[in-house]
Amino acid sequence: MTLQLQSSQKGTVIVAVDANRTTGSVEAVEWALKYVVKPGDVLLILGVFTDHPAKKNSCFPVKLLMGLGAVSGIYEALEFVDHEEVDPVELEEEFERKRKEYRSILQPLYRQCSKNEVSLLLKLAAGFCPARLAIKESQNLITRWIILDSHFKKSKVYLRGHVTCNIAVVKEKGYASLMLSNDSVTPEEHPGEKNSKGFSAYELRNKSAPAPYPHYPCFYPLSWRSGFPRVFSYNELEVITNGFADDNIKAVVDGMAVHQGILQDTPVLVKSLQITNKGFQTILEILSQVRHRNIMNLVGYCSTGVSAFLLFDFPCLGTVQMNLQCDELAEKLEWGTRWSIALEVGRSLRYLHEECIDGPIVHKNVRASSVALSYGYSAMLCNFVHAEWLNGIFSPTKALIYKYDESHFGDVYDYGKFLLELITGKCVSPVHDQGKDPMIEWALPLLENGESGKLMDCRLTESAGDATMVRHMAHAALRCLKVDSDHKLSTSEALAIVRGDELAIFNN
Structure with a gap:
C-alpha cells in the first residue's frame, strides 16, 4: 500500500531533517509529536542527505529508503537509480548505516506513536533540495505542518511561497520559530504548557491549512x-x-x-x-x-x-527570472499564465508612461528579473533603482495624452525583450546597446518570418488557443524591437497587440 493511499483521509505532519547529522533530528521529531501531531495523523520523517562521501560533484542520483511503522520498528524498501558520478557501493553503505541509526533513535518514538494511532513513516533521500522534496511529498497529502530542523532553516522562506500549511523551524529542544497559516478558526482555550511563541500544544495541533489562496500577502497587500x-x-x-x-x-x-x-x-x-x-x-x-x-x-x-x-x-512566488531558470517552476508558467503576465506588465508600463497625474515615469530596467509574482501568478513590476520621473514632459491637453520621447521608447524596447523572455523561457543578457543581444539577433529573423513556433519554450506543451496567445506576444515583441521602423510603438499600442486588438493599431 502506498503512502498516498494510507494517508488520503488523514492529516500529515512532515518533518525534514539533515541526514548527514544526528544532532537536531530527534529534537525536531519530538517537538512535532509534542505540539502538532494529533491521534490518527501520519508523521512523515524526511531524512535528506545534503552531502555524501560517494558524491564526486554537485550532481548525484536519487536514492530512497522508505519505511513505515511496524511491530519490528521500521520496515524499509530500497530504490536505487545508478549514475556514473556516484560510487553505488559507497552510497549503499551510507544508506545502510543511516538506516540502522534511525532505526535505533526512532524506536522509542515509534512506541509512542503506536499508542496514539499515529502512523510513523521514514524516507531517506539523496539528491533533493529539502524544501522542494517537502513540497513534492505534501502535494498529494492533507498536510497541516512542515517542520524543519535547524540545519534547513533557510528553506522556510522558499516554503512559505509554495505551500499554505503551517511551517516551523526547530532551533533547539522545545523551541521553534513559527510561520502560521492564516487560519480564521480560533482554537478553544485548553490548559497546557505554552511554548516560546505562546501557543499551547492543543492550539498548535488544531491549526489547519487555509484555503489554497490565502488572503495575505497579495490579495490585500x-x-x-x-x-x-x-x-x-x-x-x-x-x-x-x-x-x-x-x-x-x-x-x-x-x-x-x-x-x-x-x-x-x-x-x-x-x-x-x-x-x-x-x-x-x-x-x-x-x-x-x-x-x-x-x-x-x-x-x-x-x-x-x-x-x-x-x-x-512580499512577492511570494519570486521573480519571473527565478521561475524561468528552474525547469520545475517554468513548467507551471503555462502559456495562458505567461500571456496574462505580459498583459499585466504592459498595463503597469502604460500607467507609468501615460496615466500618472504628476508626469510620466520611465522604468529603464524592464526584464524578467524586475517582475515579481504574487499568489495566482499576478505580476508586479519592481526594481525601480534606475527609474526616472520626467516631470513636465507631458501635455495638459488632449485628455492628458503624454508625449513620448526616447526614454519612453527605451522602455517599450525593453518590454519587447521581456515578451521574448516569456516566449522562449530564456533570460536576455543585461546589455544596454539595442540590437546587440545574441538572443535578440537570433530571434528577430524568426519573428520577421512569422516562425514564432521555433521560439516557444520547449518545456511547455501546447494546447488549443496557446498558439494564438504566443502569436500575439511574438507580434508585439517584433514591433517593440524594430528600432528602425517608421512608427515606434507606444506602450498602449504594444499592449493592444498583446491583447490581439490589432485593429486599434491600424486605426491609429
Whole structure:
C-alpha cells in the first residue's frame, strides 16, 4: 500500500531533517509529536542527505529508503537509480548505516506513536533540495505542518511561497520559530504548557491549512491599507525582521541584504540601501506617489542617517527570472499564465508612461528579473533603482495624452525583450546597446518570418488557443524591437497587440 493511499483521509505532519547529522533530528521529531501531531495523523520523517562521501560533484542520483511503522520498528524498501558520478557501493553503505541509526533513535518514538494511532513513516533521500522534496511529498497529502530542523532553516522562506500549511523551524529542544497559516478558526482555550511563541500544544495541533489562496500577502497587500506607506523606526524594523536575523535573509543585492519580515501578520520585504545611494531617493519619490495593482508598491521606509531601508509587499512566488531558470517552476508558467503576465506588465508600463497625474515615469530596467509574482501568478513590476520621473514632459491637453520621447521608447524596447523572455523561457543578457543581444539577433529573423513556433519554450506543451496567445506576444515583441521602423510603438499600442486588438493599431 502506498503512502498516498494510507494517508488520503488523514492529516500529515512532515518533518525534514539533515541526514548527514544526528544532532537536531530527534529534537525536531519530538517537538512535532509534542505540539502538532494529533491521534490518527501520519508523521512523515524526511531524512535528506545534503552531502555524501560517494558524491564526486554537485550532481548525484536519487536514492530512497522508505519505511513505515511496524511491530519490528521500521520496515524499509530500497530504490536505487545508478549514475556514473556516484560510487553505488559507497552510497549503499551510507544508506545502510543511516538506516540502522534511525532505526535505533526512532524506536522509542515509534512506541509512542503506536499508542496514539499515529502512523510513523521514514524516507531517506539523496539528491533533493529539502524544501522542494517537502513540497513534492505534501502535494498529494492533507498536510497541516512542515517542520524543519535547524540545519534547513533557510528553506522556510522558499516554503512559505509554495505551500499554505503551517511551517516551523526547530532551533533547539522545545523551541521553534513559527510561520502560521492564516487560519480564521480560533482554537478553544485548553490548559497546557505554552511554548516560546505562546501557543499551547492543543492550539498548535488544531491549526489547519487555509484555503489554497490565502488572503495575505497579495490579495490585500499592506501598501493598499490605510496608513501606508509610512515612516518606520529602526526599532520597528528590528521587530519585523526578528533582529535582522540571518535566517530571514531572502537575498543579497549589491552587497546589501534583503530580509523577509512579518508586519500585521503579513509578510514583507525589507531592503537595505546605502543612504548615499541615489536609488533610495528615486524609489522613495516615485513609489510614494504611484499606486497600481501590477507595481510592487511601497509599504514604508526608514532612514537612520547611515543606512536606509525600504519596505515592500512580499512577492511570494519570486521573480519571473527565478521561475524561468528552474525547469520545475517554468513548467507551471503555462502559456495562458505567461500571456496574462505580459498583459499585466504592459498595463503597469502604460500607467507609468501615460496615466500618472504628476508626469510620466520611465522604468529603464524592464526584464524578467524586475517582475515579481504574487499568489495566482499576478505580476508586479519592481526594481525601480534606475527609474526616472520626467516631470513636465507631458501635455495638459488632449485628455492628458503624454508625449513620448526616447526614454519612453527605451522602455517599450525593453518590454519587447521581456515578451521574448516569456516566449522562449530564456533570460536576455543585461546589455544596454539595442540590437546587440545574441538572443535578440537570433530571434528577430524568426519573428520577421512569422516562425514564432521555433521560439516557444520547449518545456511547455501546447494546447488549443496557446498558439494564438504566443502569436500575439511574438507580434508585439517584433514591433517593440524594430528600432528602425517608421512608427515606434507606444506602450498602449504594444499592449493592444498583446491583447490581439490589432485593429486599434491600424486605426491609429
